[in-house]
Amino acid sequence: MEYTILILLLPFLSFILIGLLGTRLKPAAAGAFGTIVTGIVAILSYWTAFSYFGAGRDASGVFPTLIPWNTVWLPFNGSLHIDLGILLDPISVMMLIVISTVSLMVHIYSFGYMKGERGFQRYYAFLSLFTMSMLGLVLATNIFQMYIFWELVGVSSYLLIGFYYTKKEAIAASKKAFIVTRFADLGFLIGILIYGFYTGTFSFTPDAPALGAAKALLPLALGLMFIGGAGKSAMFPLHIWLPDAMEGPTPVSALIHAATMVVAGVYLVARMFPLFIGYAPEVLHVTAYVGAFTALYAAVVACVQSDIKRVLAFSTISQIGFMIVALGVCTSADPHEGGLGYMASMFHLFTHAMFKALLFLGAGCIIHAVHSNEMSAMGGLRKYMPVTHITFLVACLAIAGIWPLSGFFSKDEILAACFDFSPVMGWVMTFIAGLTAFYMFRLYWCIFWGKENTELHAEHRPHEAPLTMTIPLIFLAVVTLFAGWIPFGEFISSNGQAYHIHIDWNVATVSLCVAAAGIALATWMYMREDRKVADGLATKFSGLHKAAYHRFYIDEIYQFITHRIIFACISTPVAWFDRHVVDGFFNMLATVTGKVSWGIRRMQSGYVQRYGIWFLGGALGLTVILLLI
Amino acid sequence: MNILSLFPAIPAAMMLGLWLSRNIRQIHAVMVTGSSLLLAFAIYLVFAYLGMRADGQTAEMLLTDSHIWYAPLNIHYAVGVDGISVAMLLLSAIIVFTGTFASWKMTDGTKEFFLWFCLLSVGVFGFFISLDLFTMFMFYEVALIPMYLLIGVWGTGRKEYSAMKLTLMLMGGSALILIGILGIYFGSGATTMNIMEIAQLHNIPLSMQRIWFPIVFIGFGVLGALFPFHTWSPDGHASAPTAVSMLHAGVLMKLGGYGCFRIAIYLLPDAAQELSWIFIILTTISVVYGAFSACVQTDLKYINAYSSVSHCGLVLFAILMLNTTAATGAVLQMLSHGLMTALFFALIGMIYGRTHTRDIRELSGLMKIMPFLSVCYVIAGLANLGLPGLSGFVAEMTIFNGAFMVHDTFHRVVTIIACTSIVITAVYILRLIGKILYGTCTNPEHLKLTDATWDERLAVIVLIVAIAGLGLSPLWMSGMISDSIVPIVSHILN
Numbered sequence A: 001m002e003y004t005i006l007i008l009l010l011p012f013l014s015f016i017l018i019g020l021l022g023t024r025l026k027p028a029a030a031g032a033f034g035t036i037v038t039g040i041v042a043i044l045s046y047w048t049a050f051s052y053f054g055a056g057r058d059a060s061g062v063f064p065t066l067i068p069w070n071t072v073w074l075p076f077n078g079s080l081h082i083d084l085g086i087l088l089d090p091i092s093v094m095m096l097i098v099i100s101t102v103s104l105m106v107h108i109y110s111f112g113y114m115k116g117e118r119g120f121q122r123y124y125a126f127l128s129l130f131t132m133s134m135l136g137l138v139l140a141t142n143i144f145q146m147y148i149f150w151e152l153v154g155v156s157s158y159l160l161i162g163f164y165y166t167k168k169e170a171i172a173a174s175k176k177a178f179i180v181t182r183f184a185d186l187g188f189l190i191g192i193l194i195y196g197f198y199t200g201t202f203s204f205t206p207d208a209p210a211l212g213a214a215k216a217l218l219p220l221a222l223g224l225m226f227i228g229g230a231g232k233s234a235m236f237p238l239h240i241w242l243p244d245a246m247e248g249p250t251p252v253s254a255l256i257h258a259a260t261m262v263v264a265g266v267y268l269v270a271r272m273f274p275l276f277i278g279y280a281p282e283v284l285h286v287t288a289y290v291g292a293f294t295a296l297y298a299a300v301v302a303c304v305q306s307d308i309k310r311v312l313a314f315s316t317i318s319q320i321g322f323m324i325v326a327l328g329v330c331t332s333a334d335p336h337e338g339g340l341g342y343m344a345s346m347f348h349l350f351t352h353a354m355f356k357a358l359l360f361l362g363a364g365c366i367i368h369a370v371h372s373n374e375m376s377a378m379g380g381l382r383k384y385m386p387v388t389h390i391t392f393l394v395a396c397l398a399i400a401g402i403w404p405l406s407g408f409f410s411k412d413e414i415l416a417a418c419f420d421f422s423p424v425m426g427w428v429m430t431f432i433a434g435l436t437a438f439y440m441f442r443l444y445w446c447i448f449w450g451k452e453n454t455e456l457h458a459e460h461r462p463h464e465a466p467l468t469m470t471i472p473l474i475f476l477a478v479v480t481l482f483a484g485w486i487p488f489g490e491f492i493s494s495n496g497q498a499y500h501i502h503i504d505w506n507v508a509t510v511s512l513c514v515a516a517a518g519i520a521l522a523t524w525m526y527m528r529e530d531r532k533v534a535d536g537l538a539t540k541f542s543g544l545h546k547a548a549y550h551r552f553y554i555d556e557i558y559q560f561i562t563h564r565i566i567f568a569c570i571s572t573p574v575a576w577f578d579r580h581v582v583d584g585f586f587n588m589l590a591t592v593t594g595k596v597s598w599g600i601r602r603m604q605s606g607y608v609q610r611y612g613i614w615f616l617g618g619a620l621g622l623t624v625i626l627l628l629i
Numbered sequence B: 001m002n003i004l005s006l007f008p009a010i011p012a013a014m015m016l017g018l019w020l021s022r023n024i025r026q027i028h029a030v031m032v033t034g035s036s037l038l039l040a041f042a043i044y045l046v047f048a049y050l051g052m053r054a055d056g057q058t059a060e061m062l063l064t065d066s067h068i069w070y071a072p073l074n075i076h077y078a079v080g081v082d083g084i085s086v087a088m089l090l091l092s093a094i095i096v097f098t099g100t101f102a103s104w105k106m107t108d109g110t111k112e113f114f115l116w117f118c119l120l121s122v123g124v125f126g127f128f129i130s131l132d133l134f135t136m137f138m139f140y141e142v143a144l145i146p147m148y149l150l151i152g153v154w155g156t157g158r159k160e161y162s163a164m165k166l167t168l169m170l171m172g173g174s175a176l177i178l179i180g181i182l183g184i185y186f187g188s189g190a191t192t193m194n195i196m197e198i199a200q201l202h203n204i205p206l207s208m209q210r211i212w213f214p215i216v217f218i219g220f221g222v223l224g225a226l227f228p229f230h231t232w233s234p235d236g237h238a239s240a241p242t243a244v245s246m247l248h249a250g251v252l253m254k255l256g257g258y259g260c261f262r263i264a265i266y267l268l269p270d271a272a273q274e275l276s277w278i279f280i281i282l283t284t285i286s287v288v289y290g291a292f293s294a295c296v297q298t299d300l301k302y303i304n305a306y307s308s309v310s311h312c313g314l315v316l317f318a319i320l321m322l323n324t325t326a327a328t329g330a331v332l333q334m335l336s337h338g339l340m341t342a343l344f345f346a347l348i349g350m351i352y353g354r355t356h357t358r359d360i361r362e363l364s365g366l367m368k369i370m371p372f373l374s375v376c377y378v379i380a381g382l383a384n385l386g387l388p389g390l391s392g393f394v395a396e397m398t399i400f401n402g403a404f405m406v407h408d409t410f411h412r413v414v415t416i417i418a419c420t421s422i423v424i425t426a427v428y429i430l431r432l433i434g435k436i437l438y439g440t441c442t443n444p445e446h447l448k449l450t451d452a453t454w455d456e457r458l459a460v461i462v463l464i465v466a467i468a469g470l471g472l473s474p475l476w477m478s479g480m481i482s483d484s485i486v487p488i489v490s491h492i493l494n
Helices: A002-024 A027-054 A090-113 A120-138 A143-161 A168-199 A208-214 A218-232 A241-247 A250-259 A261-271 A273-279 A281-302 A308-328 A340-370 A386-400 A406-421 A423-448 A454-459 A467-485 A505-526 A532-540 A542-549 A551-601 A608-628 B003-020 B024-054 B083-102 B110-129 B133-154 B159-187 B195-201 B206-223 B232-239 B242-267 B269-295 B300-319 B324-355 B371-384 B391-404 B409-419 B421-437 B444-448 B454-472 B475-493
Strands: A066-075 A081-088 B062-070 B075-081
Touching (some): A002 A027, A002 A120, A081 A090, A090 A120, A090 A467, A143 A241, A143 A250, A168 B391, A168 B409, A168 B421, A218 A273, A241 A308, A250 A308, A261 A273, A261 A308, A281 A551, A308 A423, A386 A467, A406 A505, A542 A551, A551 B269, B003 B110, B024 B062, B075 B133, B083 B242, B110 B133, B159 B232, B159 B242, B232 B300, B269 B421, B269 B475, B300 B409, B324 B454, B409 B421
16 A cells, blocks of 8 residues: 555645745646645545455454555664654544545635635645645654644644734734644653653554553653643643634635644544553543533633634534543443443544534635624525525534434444443533534524624625535535444444444433533524523623633733733843843953953053152062061 | 865865955856855765765774874874764855855955955864864864954944954853863873874873863853853844854854864763763753743844854753764754754845844835745744754754653753743744734835845755755764764763
8 A cells, every 4th residue: 555655745745836836826727736636635545445444354353553654764763763654544544534535625615715815826835735744644653753744734724824914813823823732742742752762662552561661651741742632632721722723714724723633632642542541541531621621611602702713613622622531531442341432532523524624614605705704794694595504504413413413423422431431521521512502503593594684785795605615515514414324433443343333322312302402592592583582691691701702811811921921021031131141241341351451551651750669669568578577 | 185175275265266356246256166166065075975984984084184284282284074074064065155145245345255254164164174173273263253354344233342242252262262172182191182082092080171171161162152151142143244144153153062062072071971960051041041032032133143042052952961862963953053044144134135124123014025035034934943844853853852861850851941942932933923024014115125136046045955955854964973973972971
């Protein structure tokens, strides 16, 4: 399967080519080139998946891990070296499908969405760069390769968030995204250093003796790596960059900040799962609590946001929380004995990528139609945009977890895993699932039903998006409709053995009821033209509403830390100290030298009489001293 | 004659050519021919060196040659190269070549400027090929003196003050080096000045080493921007003309790191092991302190100068770890920082040449006005903050891994502290990019400015290709360097 190297090389070449030619290339040519390359990558990915899973399980009943290509890139010493290569195992192949599918859809969609935009070529170059980096991340054969591509996805995300680089908010958002994730990556890097040093390898599967030697420090190393993952996957309190990242073009939000890059942290934990389970189960459970808190926090905030993309951003944070929780509640590697969460998490990652990309692309169509992100500019759009309306509804039902859409199946497995872990966790997550249904349908009713903003719509009549934009929507909606029926456990499970998914109807009934209740509440509150109940609640609990609207002031706290503490209390004094104390010392040295020479200079007056006096005085002084002694 | 002698000989010949030149075209012709020759020769040397190693030549130094020129003190003109010096020679040749193109538009006193520039190159190249303590010191001085005139005459801003400060501080460092060299010479029995032979003798008593090690290390450390002796750097770089900043930050500061490694640590290994902790603390401070200071600067060159303090601090930090991986990282970092900072200074010079300001508060929205320069600035910034695929990442990761291999809590803690610089670097680089390149241009005067001309493009592209080349396939360079570091480190530890 050496051809898999093309999956990385083609997007890289496309980036270099479009990047170097730049505006010398016609926009359409750049777009077509990027799209065709991504199309080839998608075909190669499907073919890889087909032949990988088609080859079947080996004698021990698992899909073998293949490394079709590997090379030493940078050696450190005898045993430690950074390799670049390609690793195929069930989760990397699954990610391959997710990334290439969503990336292809976004490439096609962007034709319509970015049409006539200045920097169209640059946009496609960055998309290629991102696709290459993300694929390299999931195909990594070792933790350091993962870190390399981890940084590269970070920078592609930075470049794409800041795509509208003349806009103040976009500049600030891109900077924030990069710096917050960089800060988290510091933890990742130190984790890698510890891991590499104690196990003597960067490989994901060190030998047993090496692991035995590293046992004491593995929890620390894995915990630090999780900080890196939490940064990319927007876990509380490192989530602050993601809502701001919505300043980027909407298709970018769909690709990077909903479907692929933000699940890198989940993928990292899944990748290190055997080590987590074997050597640091307590760290794994900490991740579950972090994930659960994040899911709750983000769901609450999502209920009151007024910007469509921000609702979706918080919804993404919340859903990633679900995936992290699912991994965190695993207590063993056996899917029948507490290892169900692993499969559930990967399943949810897959289905979520499809329906969340669909939601963002749908949001893109809406924004394209009304030229605003604010929900107040929308309302009653169902009659103008039928395709968007239907596909958006499908995605909303899926994320709310309604049978038989894909979200129902994956969320059900997660909830079952949570109930296995502890009833409290199970009920908390079920409650959050209900909140999800509520805020998604709040969004749905406010956009497509409810009171129409007639002045705005009269001025500029909303219209359905062009075909290049609706085809990806329809494709993703179809996937969302049927993906739940994929026998996911047959391909991916925590110990690699085939696992037959069965719906736990006790859990499913509860979660369906809760979801239905959430939808019903949202319908009652937001479907009608006047929103007495919603507005009434907002005024009654105005403190809470305001706090949630301002995301519980976490951003303000960060602002305070960066500006008031880091800049004002560290950098400025350090710079002052450098100029006035350190440099001042050397300047003083120079001044003193100058002054002293000036003083001594006066002794060289040239007057013979003065020299004579000095001479006599000295001789007398010496005589007196000699006599006294 | 040994072929290595061509390195100082070519710039010397260029000086002669410049002296005979009558007009700007002849000056340019001499400079382009000479610097291209140097570059071609440096590239040839890399291949020749690798070829010789592949043929199984295992001596520590290759292409060695020695001629006595002052018998009473055993001073030889002794030359030879290993992987480290080959890498440094390549770096110097690239910077001299690009520096020539970056000062293409110079109008006042072009001839004299290039004369001093070539003299400086003679010193730099001579330093890297020398194996004799005294000859090395002599070339070191040859490299420093022209700096005073280059900054004092062709500089900007408070140029006299900066030139004086820079020269005096570096001279102070040289005085220490001279004392240290004499100490080493007499300490080892006053029979030879040859570095390799002194290392072989290895007979300087520990009590003497304890005195000479800090003296030599600080002496070279001044040039390597060791805290607190770095303060010449911000003023010096800010006042220097473009090509001089490039050569100074790109190559001259590497003389400091190279000297610390080749003389202080290699010749005084026992004291180095004993006293390294003091300097590790100082260099860790340099790394973090430089980065924090860079965050609040408003002059482009000051930002870059403090960034250099931080990155060169990492070089000294790494060589003090006394292991092969970290030392390899140090040399990679010298290369990487040399290329990156030269690129930065070149771009800053080009921007300054157009806008006549380096104050970031007065610049904005340059991306739309000069896209080529701006994109290159972003690339330089990304290299600086250690993006994989560009040279900075390779060097930093080698250093951090190497430093982490030292088994004790002290080294672990300082390594983690030094690692934080990657975050702070991101802060000041992105702040800068956001302020000057992005946004909309507020100054109507700037709207009329033009993008890079061919000579500027050539200089910038050569540097970017080198940065990306090192960053994308570091294996051959890191292999060449670490092969030469293995014997040095095993000598230090025994």
